[in-house]
Amino acid sequence: MSTVCKLCLKPKPLRDSHIIPRAIYRRRKRFGKPQLVAVTIDESTPPDLSNCDPKEPLFCSSCENELLNNRYERYSDSLLTGKFPVRKNPQEIILENFKYERFYLYVISILWRASISSLDQFQGINLGNDFNEKLRKCIFIGNIKLGVSLKLDHFLRVSMYRVTDEQNMFDTRFIKSLILNPNVYRGKTKKEGMCYYFMIEGFFIVIRFSTKNDLHAVRTHREPAQVTGVFNSLSVPLCDFRNIPQLEHSLTGLILKAQNHGEL
Template sequence: MTKENPVCRLCGQVKPLENSHIIPRSFYKRIKKGTGQLLVVKEYKEPKLSNSDPKEKLLCFDCEQYLSKNYESYGTSIMRKSDNVIHNKECIYINNFRYKKFYIFYLSILWRASISNHPSFSAVSLDSSLERLISECIIADKIKIGAGSSMRLDHFFRLSIVRLVDVTNNIADSVIRSVISSFRIVKAVNSTVRAIIYYIILDGFLVTYVLTAGKDIHSARANRIKSQLLPGSSIKIDKVDIGTLKEVRDMFNLLIDKSKSRT
């Protein structure tokens, strides 16, 4: 690929490239509309106020529109459709849920982070064969892998989403929802499971991706993670106190200390 002959990373065609957002622009727009600035949390760095909105020439116009129309418009708006969303103290219920769209939407964010050269997303580096597999599923609007196979992306790319809350009310919910973190990575290895875990905070939600193949096809299908997103016409998203998640708690403590130092 050269500057004269740019290749779209989704369709693979030589076309002029757009300034593609890795994190969908609508996340940034909602936060900036409410607070003017968002809180960006990068790996090993203090949180800071920023108008940062990382983008990079990755996709052609047609693919940008395809992602927006088919996945982003649904994934970024579903939580705000009050007719389908029920909140209580412990969780959020979403009815009339479109699992495949939601799943591919969030997986597409991880994929974009992996193909990006922007330093903000350096923690995500998937194998090129995985990147290609995900892009093929995005284009085909499917999570099933290959013709005649019963394997699916969500058999080994598990997605967990929880809503972050502060039960002590020391941190306002508006602050929790104004945080966009960088991707973090954890490698987990024990006698039965080898996994790579990526997670990111967006719009008050902790989104976790767990990549593991399992011992065989049967264990790959059977494995589950806590608060895993599962197929169905409705889902339950747990609310989790930030005090129970050490790294998240430490991050928000930094936010509190930083805000106190300004007063």
């Protein structure tokens, strides 16, 4: 099937492209288990064995391999899975060999893919055509600059936590195996604002729009646990899942599913 690639905007044959990178699913399908357990957090839908790696025709082979995979995914996958040196202390883990712009655009690319996707599970993610186009350009050229003095990360702040369980209900291996699809959280107050989030490889990642009106405030504002490009290493705070409302809701729902439908 030939149509227009969503990244380079050229008419080319399209591949079945993953929203969350394929390597993350592939790692969980090792050991002779071709399917994963898919859990919908509601009151009625039972857990289901599924291929569970949503994909659809989005990108040409060149954009899929040379841009998304080679430029962003291989590096970021190595960073998140500990293939580079990692230091630990009781409050945080420190990831070495940190390349800010490559990792930032990796995260943004996942949000963007969810926003342009036509799949049902991502319909809550809609950044609008104009902003989708700004993200596409940044991802395509590998640069977060929007103008002379403005950058994409002035408006979209990425924060990241290493998820823990201080009460030891879940072991570390289980937490690292969880995949939480991109979703949106709308705060109850204007100050809370709105954010997007997902979870991969034991990291809870939050993407928040800046709500500042003043240009100086836009440039200088920092979110808790914000990923920045100041150093060649990235400090990621440890955070018990109970202190992350969106994650607590998901894991509590997972426990209830296990109780109602047998061990997951």
